[in-house]
Every structure is written in C-alpha cells, then in structure tokens.
Amino acid sequence: xxxxxxxxxxxxxxxxxxxxxxxxxxxxxxxxxxxxxxxxxxxxxxxxxxxxxxxxxxxxxxxxxxxxxxxxxxxxxxxxxxxxxxxxxxxxxxxxxxxxxxxxxxxxxxxxxxxxxxxxxxxxxxxxxxxxxxxxxxxxxxxxxxxxxxxxxxxxxxxxxxxxxxxxxxxxxxxxxxxxxxxxxxxxxxxxxxxxxxxxxxxxxxxxxxxxxxxxxxxxxxxxxxxxxxxxxxxxxxxxxxxxxxxxxxxxxxxxxxxxxxxxxxxxxxxxxxxxxxxxxxxxxxxxxxxxxxxxxxxxxxxxxxxxxxxxxxxxxxxxxxxxxxxxxxxxxxxxxxxxxxxxxxxxxxxxxxxxxxxxxxxxxxxxxxxxxxxxxxx
Numbered sequence: 250x251x252x253x254x255x256x257x258x259x260x261x262x263x264x265x266x267x268x269x270x271x272x273x274x275x276x277x278x279x280x281x282x283x284x285x286x287x288x289x290x291x292x293x294x295x296x297x298x299x300x301x302x303x304x305x306x307x308x309x310x311x312x313x314x315x316x317x318x319x320x321x322x323x324x325x326x327x328x329x330x331x332x333x334x335x336x337x338x339x340x341x342x343x344x345x346x347x348x349x350x351x352x353x354x355x356x357x358x359x360x361x362x363x364x365x366x367x368x369x370x371x372x373x374x375x376x377x378x379x380x381x382x383x384x385x386x387x388x389x390x391x392x393x394x395x396x397x398x399x400x401x402x403x404x405x406x407x408x409x410x411x412x413x414x415x416x417x418x419x420x421x422x423x424x425x426x427x428x429x430x431x432x433x434x435x436x437x438x439x440x441x442x443x444x445x446x447x448x449x450x451x452x453x454x455x456x457x458x459x460x461x462x463x464x465x466x467x468x469x470x471x472x473x474x475x476x477x478x479x480x481x482x483x484x485x486x487x488x489x490x491x492x493x494x495x496x497x498x499x500x501x502x503x504x505x506x507x508x509x510x511x512x513x514x515x516x517x518x519x520x521x522x523x524x525x526x527x528x529x530x531x532x533x534x535x536x537x538x539x540x541x542x543x544x545x546x547x548x549x550x551x552x553x554x555x556x557x558x559x560x561x562x563x564x565x566x567x568x569x570x571x572x573x574x575x576x577x578x579x580x581x582x583x584x585x586x587x588x589x590x591x592x593x594x595x596x597x598x599x600x601x602x603x604x605x606x607x608x609x610x611x612x613x614x615x616x617x618x619x620x621x622x623x624x625x626x627x628x
Contacts, residue, residue, distance in 0.1 A: 271433050272483035273490040273627070274377065274443070277370025278597050279363055280474045280587060283325035285333070287317050287469075293330065294468050296339050297346075297458045304460055312469045316560040316581060320472035320588035322453035323359040337456055345458050345514040352454045352515045356392030361401035364449040367477040367593070368406055371445070375479045379406055381443055382479070384413040384435040388424040388448040388592050390509060391455060391516065402447060421509055422556050423615030424448060424592030425476065426623035430495040432480040443481035450474060450591040455515040467518040470559055472588030476596030490603065490611075493626045496539045500531040503620035524558070525565040527620050532569045536612075536624060543626060551608035553577070554598040556615040557584035566614060579605075599627075 285293075291312035299305040326332045336355070337346050364387075372379060385408065387398045399414045413435065420427055425448045432444040452471035457464040480492060500506075506521040533547075540546060553576045555566050563577040563584075583597045590597070595613050602611060613625040 271436055271480060271492045272487070273478060273492060274481055274483065275371035275373070275375030275477075275479040276596065276600050276603065277367040277372070277374065277477045278474070278593065278600050279366035279370065279476075280321040280472075280590070281323050281325065281363065282321070283327065283329075284319045284321045285325060285330060286319050287312050287315065289330060290320065290469075293333065293337075294456075294465065297337065297456075298460055298465055298468070300460060307462075308465055308469075311466055314560070315469045316557065316584045317470060317472075317588045318585045320453075322473050323355065323363065323451055324453050333453075337458075343514070346456065347514065349511065349513055349515055353392060353394065355454055356451050357394045360389065360392055360398055360449045360451055361405055363451075363473070363475045364398060364402055364447045364477070365405040367449075367475040368402060368445060368447055371477040371479050372406075377443065377479070380409050382408055382412060382445045383439065383442045384415065384432070384444040386415045386417065386428050386431050386435070386444060386446045388417045388420065388428040388446070389450060390419045390421050390424060390591060391450045391452055393418070398447070398449060408445070419509065420592070421507075421617030422558060422589070422591050422594065423617035423621055423623035425595045426495060426613060426615045426625050427497075428592070429478070429480070429492060429625050430497075432478070433492050433495065436480050436482070441482065443479060445477065445479055447477045448475060448593040448596060450593060452589070452591055455517070457515065457517055463520050464517060466520055466559075470589040472590050474587055474590030474593045474597065476593030476600075478596060490599075490609065490627045493610075493628045494539075494543060495623070495625045496535075497624075498531060498535045498622045500527045500620045500622060503527045506620045507616075507618045509618050524616070524620060525561050528562065528565050528616060528622070529569050531622060532566065535622065536570070536614075539624065540612075540626075545610065545626075547571070550610055550612050552579075552602055552611040554595055554602060554611060554613035555580040556595050556598075556613075557581065557589060558616055559589070560584070562616065579607075
C-alpha cells in the first residue's frame, strides 16, 4: 500500500466549507483529587513487575523518560498510596492482580462522579440551562456497564429524560475527537440542538503485573481524568472557539501497532515501537490534503493540541509537520501534570490553550488503535 492518495481520495478529504455556527459553548475538565508522583509510581510498579535489578533499572528509566511528573487515580485517597497498594497487593492474592470484574465494579462506583464534575464545569462556562441539552455523547474505553455512564450522568446532572444518547466505546486516545465529530453531526440535525460530550477514562484500573515491556510502558504513562464539552449554535454572539471540521485516517498496514484488549485481569494495551514510524509515514500528506480542503496549510495553523501518547509521539508530530518545539508545549505540560488520560486528554490541552488565549485556527490531533489518526479544526 502507499501513503499517496488517488484523485478520488483527495476529493473525499476536501469536504464543503465549515459550518461556523457549531460553537464550543463550554468546556470542563476534572481529575481525581489525589495524585502520585512518578518516582513513587516507579517504586510501586517495580515491586509488581520486576524480578531482578536489570529489569528494575530499565523500568525506572522508562518512568523517568515518560514526560510524566504526577498522575491522578481514583484508587488513591488522602492517606497516600495505601489504598492503591490495597487494590493492587504486592503479595498474596492473584499474582496478576484483581480480576476484571473487580476492576469494572470500581469503574461503576467512580466514573459517573468524575464525569459529572467535568460536565458541571462545562455548564458553568456555557451558562445555559441543563434541560436545554438535546443530546448526550459519552466516550470511554476503560469501563463497561449497563445502564451506562450516559444514564448515570442524566441522573446526576438532572438532564432531560427525553435526551438523545450516543455511547462511543473502546476507541482509545482519539475517542474525544470521534465524540466531537458525533456532537457536531447531532448539533446539525435540528434547529437549536445542543450536545453535551463527556469523556471519562479510569486508566489506573488497568495496571498490569509482570515483566512485559509494552505493558510497563503503558503503566508508566496512563492516568485518570474526565473532560466535557457543550456543542451547539452560538446564539449569544460570543467570540469563542468554533468546531469547523473533523477528519479520520487509518494508517496503512498498522492493525498490529496498537491494541486494547479485554483480559481476565483488566484491559491490556500493546504498543509497538513502529507507532512513531507509522505516524511519520501517514500524517503529513493526509493532514496537508485535509487542510487544503479548508483553504489552509500547516503553516496557517496558529496552535496545536497534540494528544501526548508519550514524548516520542509529540516529537514525531513536530518533526513530521516541521513544527517548532513550542507547538508541543501545551501537550507536554498536560502530560507532565496529568499523564496520558486517554480520550479526555486532548480536551485538557484545548482548555489550557483557551486559558492562554491561544490564537486560532487550532488543530487537535489524536492517535489510537487502528492505527487511527484523528483531527479536529477549531476556528
């Protein structure tokens, strides 16, 4: 297969002019209150994953080079790491840690409250009545239950019982961008439609025991968080961010590069060393063609919200698009302060850029199993 596109593909990548009335009315983020610094996280992991000094030294180097300084988890409490150690015992019990049922019960107990916090922050900015929300889109790949996260949010937030609901599951780090695409489409289905998007991920529920390099890298990066956005027409005439367009591309020959699979002891991720190479091979031409369809070039983009799958992913995007180091500053800051929270992470980056009064246009990028490349254009 080739990374160059036929004329038919190029036409498909060039949609009609953006609808500028699809506004980002409100944005909210939330993370669990208790955090763990990366050095303590490395100690915790080494006790459960390493058999000798060589393995321990390798693990500690991976944790130091992860770009993460602190991470939040629903498994932590005000007493420090003891609650985390209780859930993931060092000795005794199953040598692979708690089973999937126990992990999913903790998800059911905690995901709704965290997601509702992010939604309330979005409502506070939007300053609209909750009953005016016509659709709810939920995104999560770290937990499964039914009735689901959508039903719990409707109750916690006193949303309309007649609200339209859409659940996007198991998409991974690019899930928020798929959620934005769905929200934009739903907002266009009826006059005055307003869509609440909520992404919740509790990645710390899927810590993996034992010596497996790919799983150790995942253990070093992922954390818990939630993000919410309200999408709809800007009837108040605010000079805010507008979602102009989204796009998606599956990199050729990449199906084994990244996976997220349900096992008996949580969900296990595999991360190939080829992920940066695959991004490098597919990103530039695809993104350039898509932007051209909106009469833009890479050089026209004022800011970038790059999902920080890890420091190497940010570096690869910057190199592929010939961007300066500062284009990844917001992504590196969020990675350092929160870790990789999977789907909500890009919303944390957008929130930071908005707080810094970043200029537009802004492009958000995410990468997930597939290997899928996702983008969103804000103007």
